[in-house]
């Protein structure tokens with residue numbers, strides 16, 4: 533018997549997650565210096581990590597021989613305080629992506645299903661498949677989650693409904709009124725998961741943590757990867773009623789959040805200045821991109837996040853053309869959007885370079 537046949541079939545059927553192309557790899561391939569590459573492919577913070585976090589992480593390295601605080605006491609306490617919940621409501625993850633996985637560990641198997649929007653963050657599908665569960669995809673007209681249709685899609689075997697808010701790669705969001713109506717329709721055996729990786733960029737964020745305080749079956753996920761600029765550290769968290777948080781805690785590895793990341797996150801949590809600078813840079817960058825697309829007659833999806841989805845004709849060709857000129861964007865075939873690319877907002881210079889190169893590719 534081949535080793536592949538010995539593996540779980542649902543794992544064999546899985547396509548591995550395709551991350552944004554790394555800078556070093558691209559530089560090697562096209563013979564440029566890494567510093568000449570512009571990466572606008574993974575929604576990273578163009579201003580770098582929170583300076584406070586950097587300082588705290590340097591200090592934490594001195595204790596690198598010690599295992600981390602497995603309970604994440606200080607960081608969880610600070611997160612709980614910030615959001616007006618109890619420590620028992622907070623679960624740390626190796627990136628918020630791990631919280632997705634922990635939810636699936638706890639609630640999915642071959643007899644259960646996960647509901648998500650058609651153009652939702654692709655990791656939900658990967659995880660559902662990894663646990664052999666059914667993945668129910670609900671159309672999202674105008675690229676906006678249709679919460680009524682998602683509630684309609686819930687069946688007795690449904691355990692999790694994922695709402696990325698705002699969603700990646702579309703950048704669209706649902707508001708508090710829509711969420712309230714949605715939650716009123718959710719049966720007791722289902723958890724509504726709000727993935728709020730881009731929360732800091734929202735002008736009018738819905739109060740989903742308030743729903744956790746009310747004891748609803750809601751899990752809110754946040755990350756330090758985006759506005760705080762700590763994607764390399766892999767640290768995020770979930771906030772949920774104690775009954776759910778307790779299950780997630782049992783499913784995680786003992787030291788899933790490393791000590792350097794915990795120290796960095798703790799400092800970043802109070803670095804409002806860095807977040808403000810980041811949000812301001814982002815608003816300008818988004819406006820620049822949208823104006824540039826308007827001038828060129830390119831269709832795009834109005835974004836609430838730190839990236840924008842734009843229709844360019846042949847997404848793979850534009851991706852490749854831009855890559856060969858040192859600008860990395862993200863092709864969207866994996867999201868069944870072969871005509872589109874997703875561009876993360878960078879610094880002013882990076883955004884301008886991106887449009888320059890996009891012009892060259894579209895003209896050529």
Ligand SMILES: *Cc1c(COP(=O)(O)O)cnc(C)c1O
Pocket residue numbers: 575626627628629630653696699700727729754755756757758763766767768
């Ligand atoms: C970037 C992103 C995350 C963050 O993942 P981490 O594991 O915390 O780095 C989560 N959800 C969505 C939709 C994202 O785009």
